[in-house]
Amino acid sequence: MLVDQTIAKVLEHGLHQGADFAEVFIEDSVSRSLDLLDRKIDQINSGNSYGIGIRLLFGHESCYGYSSDPDPAGLLQLTENLARSKRGEGRVTPKDLRRAPVNDQHRIRLSPEKVGKMDRVELLRSLDQLTRSHGEAIRQVSASILEKKRSMLIANSEGLFREDSRQYMRVRLSAIADTGDGPQGGAESPGVLGGYEFLEEVDLEKLAREAAETALRMAGAGYIDGGVMPVVMGNGFGGVIFHEACGHPLETEAIRKNASPFTGKLGQSIASPVLTAVDDGTIANAWGSLNIDDEGNEAQRTVLIKDGVLQQYLSDRVGAAQVGVPQTGSSRRESYKYAPVSRMRNTYIDKGPDKIEDIIRSVDHGLYAKKLGGGSVDPGTGEFNFAVQEGYIIRKGKVAEPVRGATLIGKGYEVLPKISMIADDLKLAAGICGASSGMVPTTVGQPTLKIDSILVGGR
Amino acid sequence: MQPEAAIEHVLGLARQSGLAEVDVLVERGESLGLKIRDAKVEKVDQSTSLGLGVRVLLDGRTGLAYTERLEASALRRVLDEALENAELQDQLEVNLPDPAEDVPAAEALQLYNPELEQLSFEELAEVGLEIEATAKQTDQRVFTLPYLGVSRESGEWILGTSKGTHYRQRANSATTYCGALLQEGESRKTGFWFWQMRDWNRAAAAAIGPKAVKEGTSLLGAKSIQNCKMPVILDEYCAPQLLGMFFRAFHADAAQKGTSRLVGRLGEKIAGENVTLYDDPHIPGARGSSHLDSEGVLTQKLSLVEQGVFENFLYHVESASKEQRTSTGHARRSYNSGIGTGSHNLVMEKGSYSLEELCQQPERALLVTSLEGAAGCNSISGDISIGVQGFLLEKGERVKPVDSITVAGNFFDLLSQIQGLGNCYQPYLSKVFVPPMLLDGLAISG
Numbered sequence: 001m002l003v004d005q006t007i008a009k010v011l012e013h014g015l016h017q018g019a020d021f022a023e024v025f026i027e028d029s030v031s032r033s034l035d036l037l038d039r040k041i042d043q044i045n046s047g048n049s050y051g052i053g054i055r056l057l058f059g060h061e062s063c064y065g066y067s068s069d070p071d072p073a074g075l076l077q078l079t080e081n082l083a084r085s086k087r088g089e090g091r092v093t094p095k096d097l098r099r100a101p102v103n104d105q106h107r108i109r110l111s112p113e114k115v116g117k118m119d120r121v122e123l124l125r126s127l128d129q130l131t132r133s134h135g136e137a138i139r140q141v142s143a144s145i146l147e148k149k150r151s152m153l154i155a156n157s158e159g160l161f162r163e164d165s166r167q168y169m170r171v172r173l174s175a176i177a178d179t180g181d182g183p184q185g186g187a188e189s190p191g192v193l194g195g196y197e198f199l200e201e202v203d204l205e206k207l208a209r210e211a212a213e214t215a216l217r218m219a220g221a222g223y224i225d226g227g228v229m230p231v232v233m234g235n236g237f238g239g240v241i242f243h244e245a246c247g248h249p250l251e252t253e254a255i256r257k258n259a260s261p262f263t264g265k266l267g268q269s270i271a272s273p274v275l276t277a278v279d280d281g282t283i284a285n286a287w288g289s290l291n292i293d294d295e296g297n298e299a300q301r302t303v304l305i306k307d308g309v310l311q312q313y314l315s316d317r318v319g320a321a322q323v324g325v326p327q328t329g330s331s332r333r334e335s336y337k338y339a340p341v342s343r344m345r346n347t348y349i350d351k352g353p354d355k356i357e358d359i360i361r362s363v364d365h366g367l368y369a370k371k372l373g374g375g376s377v378d379p380g381t382g383e384f385n386f387a388v389q390e391g392y393i394i395r396k397g398k399v400a401e402p403v404r405g406a407t408l409i410g411k412g413y414e415v416l417p418k419i420s421m422i423a424d425d426l427k428l429a430a431g432i433c434g435a436s437s438g439m440v441p442t443t444v445g446q447p448t449l450k451i452d453s454i455l456v457g458g459r
Numbered sequence: 460m461q462p463e464a465a466i467e468h469v470l471g472l473a474r475q476s477g478l479a480e481v482d483v484l485v486e487r488g489e490s491l492g493l494k495i496r497d498a499k500v501e502k503v504d505q506s507t508s509l510g511l512g513v514r515v516l517l518d519g520r521t522g523l524a525y526t527e528r529l530e531a532s533a534l535r536r537v538l539d540e541a542l543e544n545a546e547l548q549d550q551l552e553v554n555l556p557d558p559a560e561d562v563p564a565a566e567a568l569q570l571y572n573p574e575l576e577q578l579s580f581e582e583l584a585e586v587g588l589e590i591e592a593t594a595k596q597t598d599q600r601v602f603t604l605p606y607l608g609v610s611r612e613s614g615e616w617i618l619g620t621s622k623g624t625h626y627r628q629r630a631n632s633a634t635t636y637c638g639a640l641l642q643e644g645e646s647r648k649t650g651f652w653f654w655q656m657r658d659w660n661r662a663a664a665a666a667i668g669p670k671a672v673k674e675g676t677s678l679l680g681a682k683s684i685q686n687c688k689m690p691v692i693l694d695e696y697c698a699p700q701l702l703g704m705f706f707r708a709f710h711a712d713a714a715q716k717g718t719s720r721l722v723g724r725l726g727e728k729i730a731g732e733n734v735t736l737y738d739d740p741h742i743p744g745a746r747g748s749s750h751l752d753s754e755g756v757l758t759q760k761l762s763l764v765e766q767g768v769f770e771n772f773l774y775h776v777e778s779a780s781k782e783q784r785t786s787t788g789h790a791r792r793s794y795n796s797g798i799g800t801g802s803h804n805l806v807m808e809k810g811s812y813s814l815e816e817l818c819q820q821p822e823r824a825l826l827v828t829s830l831e832g833a834a835g836c837n838s839i840s841g842d843i844s845i846g847v848q849g850f851l852l853e854k855g856e857r858v859k860p861v862d863s864i865t866v867a868g869n870f871f872d873l874l875s876q877i878q879g880l881g882n883c884y885q886p887y888l889s890k891v892f893v894p895p896m897l898l899d900g901l902a903i904s905g
Contacts, residue, residue: 457865
C-alpha cells in the first residue's frame with residue numbers, strides 16, 4: 001500500500017486543482033481459480049491485481065483515473081490530468097486523515113491460505129464423481145473453485161481513511177445431460193463472503209444432485225408453447241427477476257439520469273400490497289455483504305419497498321446528492337479500474353403468508369419456473385428478459401411435465417403489481433451482477449411467488 | 460519495469476530454474492473516455508492498465524499465474540506460482556510451439572493509427588456536446604439522454620516464449636455512442652447508435668445523435684403480436700450477435716468435451732448451400748486481425764462451412780495435440796486467463812439482396828432490429844428463446860413497430876433455413892461479419 005503522505009498529497013493536489021472532493025482507492029487483490037473439466041484438473045490460475053484509483057468531484061461532475069504504478073510523481077500527474085478539463089480555483093483544503101476502524105461483521109473461521117491446494121483438487125474430483133453418479137446420461141461435468149481476497153484502502157478529502165478486506169469463496173458446478181434429444185445443462189454456484197470453512201461445510205452431494213437433476217429433467221423435456229400465462233417463480237435464484245426488473249431501476253445511477261420508471265415515485269405504491277423488498281448489505285457472510293462500501297461508508301439494510309410502497313433508492317455519494325436522498329452504503333465497484341456507483345448487495349423479496357402448495361394449486365394452466373438462468377434489463381424502459389433453466393407446466397393446480405426453452409419477458413413496473421401470492425420459503429442465491437462499475441458479487445432471493453400474467457416465450 | 464524488460468526478466472528466471480517451456484503475455488491499455496450530460500462533461504475516465512501472465516509447461520502440465528505489478532519481486536513470485544499450479548494440474552500433453560517462421564510485420568494489418576493519439580480532450584468533448592445538442596433537437600419526444608460517451612482507446616499485447624517467439628501488436632480506436640430515452644404517452648423506448656473507427660472522422664463521429672433518436676422513435680408505440688410462425692429478418696447488427704452466441708460449437712475443445720452439436724459432423728451438410736463461413740485473421744483493419752495467435756502459432760485463413768458443408772473446427776495447441784494434428788492458430792488468452800479457443804475475424808459470405816430487397820421477399824415478415832439479452836440462448840443445445848423488437852413488414856413496408864414478443868427455434872436447424880442473405884455488413888470496427896438474413900422456421904410468441 002502507499003504511504004499515507006502520498007495519499008494526503010494526492011488529495012490535496014486534487015483540491016488545489018479546484019475539485020470539491022477527492023478520493024483515493026487502493027486495491028491489492030489476490031485471486032485463485034481451480035477448474036475441473038472432462039474429469040481433469042484443467043486449469044489452475046492465480047494472480048495479483050494492484051492499482052490506485054483517483055476520483056475528483058466537481059459538484060456532480062466526476063473525473064476518475066487509475067494506474068498500477070504507485071510512483072508518487074505519476075499519481076500527482078494523473079490527478080492533474082484528471083482536473084485539466086475542470087480546472088477551477090482551489091480554495092478548499094483537505095481535512096486531516098483520521099484512520100477509522102472497520103467493524104468486521106463477516107468473520108473468517110478458516111483462512112484459505114492455511115489449506116493446501118491439494119484439498120481443493122480433491123474436492124473438485126469428488127464433486128465430479130458425485131455428479132456423474134446420477135447416471136450415464138450425465139455426459140459432462142465442469143466444476144470450479146473461485147477465491148478472491150480484496151484488500152483495500154479508501155481515503156478522501158473529508159478525512160475518511162479506512163482499510164478493509166473481503167474474502168470471497170465460491171464453487172461452481174455444471175452438469176450436462178443428454179438422453180438422445182440434445183444436450184441440456186444444469187448448474188449450481190453458491191458462494192460466500194467468508195473463508196475456507198464454506199468449502200468444508202457446503203453439501204457436495206446436494207449440489208451434485210441439484211445440478212444433475214436439472215440437467216436430466218431438461219434433457220427429457222419438450223418445448224413449451226409460448227404465450228401470456230400465470231407463472232409461479234421458484235425461490236432463491238428466482239429473485240433475479242426482482243434484481244433486474246426493479247433493483248437496477250431503483251439505483252440512483254438510473255434515477256439521477258431520469259432513466260428509470262421509478263423516478264419521483266418515493267412514497268407511492270409501485271407494487272402489489274403483498275410485496276416487501278429489501279437490499280441488505282449486512283447479512284453475516286452473505287455473498288453480496290460488505291463491512292463498508294467502496295466509498296468507505298458502513299453497509300446498511302435498506303428497505304426498498306414496504307407493503308407495495310416505494311421507500312428508498314440505493315445510492316452512492318453523487319447519486320444521493322443529485323437525487324436528494326440519504327446515502328445507503330451501497331456504492332460499489334468491481335476493482336480499482338472503476339469509479340463506484342450505487343449497486344445492489346443482497347436483494348430479496350421478503351417472505352409472505354402463502355404456502356407453495358396453495359400457490360401451485362391456484363394455477364389452472366401456467367408455468368412453474370423452478371430455477372431461473374440469467375437475464376438483463378434496460379433500466380430506462382424497464383424491459384427485462386430471463387431464461388428459465390428448469391421449468392414445468394402447471395396443469396389444473398398440479399406440477400406436470402418439464403419444459404425447456406422458456407424465456408420470460410416484460411416490463412418491471414408492469415409485473416410488480418401482478419405479484420399476487422408470496423410463500424414463506426425465502427431463500428437467497430449468489431450471483432454476479434454487471435453494470436457501469438463492473439462485475440460485483442450480489443445475492444438475489446425470494447420466496448416462491450406467483451405472477452398473475454407474464455409473457456412466456458416458447459415454440 | 461517496462462513490459463519488454465519484464466518479459467525478458469521472467470524468461471531469464473525460467474532459464475535459471477531449468478524451465479524449458481514458458482511463455483509470457485503482457486497486455487497494456489490506455490484510454491480516455493468522456494460522458495456527457497446536460498451540456499457538460501459529466502464524467503472523465505482516464506486509465507493505464509497493465510498485466511503480465513505467465514504460463515509454465517512442465518511435463519505436459521500447465522500452470523498459470525498473473526500479476527499487475529512488474530517489479531522484480533512480483534515477477535519472481537508469479538513464475539513460482541505458475542510452477543506450483545502446474546504441479547497440481549493433470550497432464551494435458553501440451554508443448555510450446557516452435558517460433559513461427561516468416562511472420563509478417565504487425566503494421567501490415569493496419570490496426571494502429573498514430574493520429575488517433577493526438578485526439579485531444581477538447582475535441583472529444585466538443586464532439587460529445589454536439590451529439591447531445593443535435594440529439595435533443597431532433598425530436599421533442601427525447602426524454603433524457605442517459606448514455607452518451609466519447610472515447611479513444613489503445614492497447615497492445617506482447618508475447619515472449621522460452622523458445623524464442625517474440626511478437627508485439629498494437630491497436631487503437633475511437634468510439635462515440637448515444638442512448639436516448641424516448642417517451643410518447645405510455646410508451647417508452649431506448650434508441651441506441653454508435654460509431655467506432657480507427658480513422659477519425661469528426662463529422663461521422665458526431666452524427667450519431669439523430670440516428671439514436673430515430674432508432675428509438677421508430678419503435679414508440681410498439682405492440683405485441685399474436686403467437687404465429689412467419690419469416691424473420693435479422694438486420695446486419697443482430698445477425699452477427701446471433702452467430703456469436705452459438706459459435707463455440709465450432710471450437711474443437713467443445714467438441715472434444717461433448718458440448719458441441721457439431722461433433723462427428725465434419726464433411727456433412729449442416730447448412731443451406733447459401734452458407735459459406737470462414738475465419739480470416741488477415742483482414743486489414745479488422746478488430747480480430749493478427750499474424751500470431753496467443754500461443755505464438757501462425758494464423759491462417761480457415762474455411763468453416765463451404766456452401767453448407769462443415770469443413771473445420773478451430774484448434775489451439777492442446778485440442779490439436781489430442782487429435783495428433785497441428786493447431787489452426789486459434790488460441791485466445793488474456794494475461795489473467797487460461798487458454799481458450801476463439802475466432803479472429805469471422806466472415807459469412809454476403810448474398811445479393813440489399814436489406815430492403817430482403818424485406819420484400821416474403822409477403823409478411825418480422826424485421827428484428829434488437830435482440831434482448833442472450834440468457835435464453837443455449838450455446839450447447841442450440842436452443843433459441845429470446846425477446847426481440849422490430850417491425851412487422853407487409854410487402855417490404857414497415858407497417859408497425861413490435862415489442863413484447865419472443866422468437867424461438869434452434870440455431871443448428873436455422874442454418875439450413877436461411878432463405879436469403881443481404882449484401883452488406885455493419886460498417887464499424889468489428890470481428891464478426893455477417894450480413895442480414897431471412898430465416899424461416901422461428902416461432903413467435905406474443
